[in-house]
Amino acid sequence: MPGFRRSALLLPLLLGLPTSRLHGEEPPPLGFAPASRAAHLEAERRAAAVPTPNSARNWLRTLTAEPHPAATAADERTAKFVRDKLQEWGWKAEIVPYEVLLNQPSAPPTLGIDRPEGMDLDLEEKPIAADKDSANSAALPAFHGFGVSGTASGQVVYANYGRPEDFKALEDLGIDVRDKIVLCRYGGLFRGLKVLNAQKRGARGILIYSDPGDDGYAKGDVYPDGPFRPESAVQRGSVQFLSLGPGDPSTPNGPSIAGAPRLPIDARFGFPLQEADAVADWEAKTKLKRAEYFATIPSLPIGYGSANEILSRLAGPGVPNGWQGGLPLSYHVGAGPAEVTMTVSNEYKVRTIWNVIATLPGAVEPDRWVMLGNHRDAWVHGAVDPGSGTAATLEVCRALGKAVKDGWKPRRTIVYASWDAEEYGLIGSTEWAEQFAADVDRKAALMLNVDSAVSGAELDMGGVPSLRDLVLESAAAVTDPRSGKALRDVWTDSKRSGWVASSPLLLADPFWARDGKAPAPLGFIPQMAPLGSGSDYTAFLDHLGVPSLDVGFSGRYGVYHSNYDDFAWMEKFGDPEFLTHATAARLYIAIVMRAAGADVLPFRFTPYADALRSYVDELRMLRARQVRKASAPAADEGFEGLAALADSVLAFDVDARKLDDALNALGRQDGSRPEKLEALNAALTRIERAFLMPDGLAGRSWFKHAVYAPGLTTGYACWPLPAVREGIETDRPELLKTGVPATTQAIARAAAAIRAAAAVAAQP
Numbered sequence: 042m043p044g045f046r047r048s049a050l051l052l053p054l055l056l057g058l059p060t061s062r063l064h065g066e067e068p069p070p071l072g073f074a075p076a077s078r079a080a081h082l083e084a085e086r087r088a089a090a091v092p093t094p095n096s097a098r099n100w101l102r103t104l105t106a107e108p109h110p111a112a113t114a115a116d117e118r119t120a121k122f123v124r125d126k127l128q129e130w131g132w133k134a135e136i137v138p139y140e141v142l143l144n145q146p147s148a149p150p151t152l153g154i155d156r157p158e159g160m161d162l163d164l165e166e167k168p169i170a171a172d173k174d175s176a177n178s179a180a181l182p183a184f185h186g187f188g189v190s191g192t193a194s195g196q197v198v199y200a201n202y203g204r205p206e207d208f209k210a211l212e213d214l215g216i217d218v219r220d221k222i223v224l225c226r227y228g229g230l231f232r233g234l235k236v237l238n239a240q241k242r243g244a245r246g247i248l249i250y251s252d253p254g255d256d257g258y259a260k261g262d263v264y265p266d267g268p269f270r271p272e273s274a275v276q277r278g279s280v281q282f283l284s285l286g287p288g289d290p291s292t293p294n295g296p297s298i299a300g301a302p303r304l305p306i307d308a309r310f311g312f313p314l315q316e317a318d319a320v321a322d323w324e325a326k327t328k329l330k331r332a333e334y335f336a337t338i339p340s341l342p343i344g345y346g347s348a349n350e351i352l353s354r355l356a357g358p359g360v361p362n363g364w365q366g367g368l369p370l371s372y373h374v375g376a377g378p379a380e381v382t383m384t385v386s387n388e389y390k391v392r393t394i395w396n397v398i399a400t401l402p403g404a405v406e407p408d409r410w411v412m413l414g415n416h417r418d419a420w421v422h423g424a425v426d427p428g429s430g431t432a433a434t435l436e437v438c439r440a441l442g443k444a445v446k447d448g449w450k451p452r453r454t455i456v457y458a459s460w461d462a463e464e465y466g467l468i469g470s471t472e473w474a475e476q477f478a479a480d481v482d483r484k485a486a487l488m489l490n491v492d493s494a495v496s497g498a499e500l501d502m503g504g505v506p507s508l509r510d511l512v513l514e515s516a517a518a519v520t521d522p523r524s525g526k527a528l529r530d531v532w533t534d535s536k537r538s539g540w541v542a543s544s545p546l547l548l549a550d551p552f553w554a555r556d557g558k559a560p561a562p563l564g565f566i567p568q569m570a571p572l573g574s575g576s577d578y579t580a581f582l583d584h585l586g587v588p589s590l591d592v593g594f595s596g597r598y599g600v601y602h603s604n605y606d607d608f609a610w611m612e613k614f615g616d617p618e619f620l621t622h623a624t625a626a627r628l629y630i631a632i633v634m635r636a637a638g639a640d641v642l643p644f645r646f647t648p649y650a651d652a653l654r655s656y657v658d659e660l661r662m663l664r665a666r667q668v669r670k671a672s673a674p675a676a677d678e679g680f681e682g683l684a685a686l687a688d689s690v691l692a693f694d695v696d697a698r699k700l701d702d703a704l705n706a707l708g709r710q711d712g713s714r715p716e717k718l719e720a721l722n723a724a725l726t727r728i729e730r731a732f733l734m735p736d737g738l739a740g741r742s743w744f745k746h747a748v749y750a751p752g753l754t755t756g757y758a759c760w761p762l763p764a765v766r767e768g769i770e771t772d773r774p775e776l777l778k779t780g781v782p783a784t785t786q787a788i789a790r791a792a793a794a795i796r797a798a799a800a801v802a803a804q805p
Contacts, residue, residue: 072639231756254367497596
């Protein structure tokens, strides 16, 4: 077995024996009355013994046997495989198809240098002799999901990461990208927003490459000698404008179900129709601007070998500070003298995708759901993204099915979802969530999202703060196979310095200081990363207000969305012994079983108050820096409401601590009336929903959560308190005038929901 360490520590994991630390070493699990703890912990211990590295290996080998992008025959085969396994393990499972708009290449793309001398650039990923999957002829050529067909020619301008500030730096240098081909590197923001930023400035096309300084040889040896990206590797991906809303773009106002109104399609170029009259009619009906919502210029992902040929022929000014990448040359911005021609050919059509939805019924609260989700489609083989997540969650489902057969009865219904077409823009999860929005609103207690479960051994956890303590206690119950420590301790040790630096939790600024004295810092407080977008929790948290988590293990992963993200890479570099896959499954088991089995939902809201304090403090610091940079600072228009916003957070803090005290007291006693527990769990479920803003964010109303949304210019990364953050980031006081009070009101609504839950908890 490659990389096997002969130690007593690893032996129990390799044999599939339990590693949970459940008896005597940790506080009792949240939400369980004293009389119910022992039986639950025994059931959890038995379930934790089920996942094995060998089983996870087998699932991954099967799932990655062939390329399986969304809406392909291979994708449907993986759906049937997952459904059949779930049924075999005792789940009620079915395939739920949707008809959605997707593109696929109708011909391989081309790219050539026209000047200063002609040269055809190779866009194919090179097969590797030691990795048979890398030579699979079924892999689709390099392309972008929701990219535009067309041919574009022009001088090249290098734009670093393609961020707004990068284009501003080009303007400051006197470089105009209008009628040019933009070359930029991956990273910094969602790729679709790079296309948006280029087309806004009049570019004819855009080439996006992976720079070796980011995930290639500057980071270490490249595949097959190391885990990083070789020069021909291409990062496929969607160029949908994700920060404006995910899902099927042909049905922007609802789910893609039979009879749903669908926008017109141009099968040659993209969506919607190119003709001026059709575009004008569409814009009038949807009240959206096509050029602000969809790509209108062709885009193409390329490897850094091809990018090197272009960059080596660029002249013009040297690049600004921070723009130099890892290629062995001095980077210049252009424009020219390099000129290129790119050709992209896509076929757009409505295609079938296949979600798999499975349930284990709850014995006491069958109409309350604990959800576990992972997407299944991949751009090619997808061993890390998302095969590792599917392999780990299949082990979870196998363990939970056995637990039920052995007599464990979850209090709540467990819903497992294997989503499709996530890679195009979270389509399977978004369409399902939109179709069943009323059920999700009424029933869903929380969502544990798993995407790339394993690309290394470092635990990463993001989520809403009310779930922090559930996650930390679950991580305390599982042992890290390599260090022998509890996962919780490994995680806190790795994150502590970042928390100290990024979470001052002061609320101490003259904008709202009442007595001229700054409150004392609260000190070290663990926080999970805030969720933005980019994975299937988005519809549940950002649109429907379901408390969500995103948990996985990361590492030295340089083959993202390439042909080399396959089983051979995982077996050699990602998780050779498949120990981390089994460990991830055990962590997910602990989270799901505790959430599904607790008498009272294991939520705590003091961590939410702490996070809100840090988010408001971050806004204060952002605004202070912005004002200091202004050459002639004006009155702080629209920002005066931040005193009320800070006060709402402090009031939320008081209510949260009272509710947590009541929940902790309830956890020390037996005999609570069933009617009280049902009412309390219903009240706890509504708290996150109270953060939703009825009208959503300005200009992107699909996003309704007042605390969590992707940044307008990031796509992936979160802008906490987005209605306010956007006004600051874009320096638009008119957004502050509406965003500050809307956010303040949402926090006040959530505080009221907390008080309502506390009142139920206080009942005899």
